[in-house]
Amino acid sequence: MTVKFSGGCHCGAVRFHGTVAGPPVAALDCNCSICSATGFLHIIVPHADFVLERGAERLTSYRFGTGAAEHLFCSTCGVKSFYQPRSHPEAWSVNANCLEERPDLAITRFDGRHWEQAKASLDGAGEGG
Numbered sequence: 040m041t042v043k044f045s046g047g048c049h050c051g052a053v054r055f056h057g058t059v060a061g062p063p064v065a066a067l068d069c070n071c072s073i074c075s076a077t078g079f080l081h082i083i084v085p086h087a088d089f090v091l092e093r094g095a096e097r098l099t100s101y102r103f104g105t106g107a108a109e110h111l112f113c114s115t116c117g118v119k120s121f122y123q124p125r126s127h128p129e130a131w132s133v134n135a136n137c138l139e140e141r142p143d144l145a146i147t148r149f150d151g152r153h154w155e156q157a158k159a160s161l162d163g164a165g166e167g168g
Contacts, residue, residue: 044082046138048113048120053094055121055133059084063145066135071151073103073110077119080135080146089121089131126158 042064045056059082067081074081094113101110107125112118120137124130135141150157 042142044133044138044140044142046120046133047092047094048097048116048118048137050113050116050118052097052115053113053118053120054092055090056092057084057089057133059088059133059142061142061145063143064135066144066146067149068146069149069151071154074151078136079119079132080144081124081149082133082135082144083124083127083130084121084133085130089133126154 040061041058042061043056043058045054047054064082067083069075069079069081073079097114098111099114101112102108103110105125107128109123110119111122113120118137119134121131121133124132126132135144
């Protein structure tokens with residue numbers, strides 16, 4: 040089964056929609072420095088199942104640490120509604136807090152402060168990526 044979603048940034052300049060497996064929809068609650076500061080709740084969506092409706096020209100890119108993740112912020116309101124995570128290079132990470140209607144979520148905590156060990160635990164548990 041799949042769940043349809045739509046959402047975007049605070050000002051509406053960035054809008055997207057897509058589908059994800061569920062319900063419930065798997066979500067990761069990461070405690071790394073940027074996710075903690077921004078309140079990002081991750082829903083991993085394969086690139087093929089995500090459509091950016093508008094706002095590509097409004098996105099500002101930010102990279103830190105390894106530089107593998109590309110954090111994308113609306114240049115008008117500053118909200119990061121989705122980005123390219125290093126953990127899932129074949130998918131986008133969509134912020135559940137930026138969806139118009141939040142689906143039923145199955146939330147797993149992710150220890151992003153110890154990223155390599157947490158990612159290995161996810162891969163070993165069959166969570167993918």
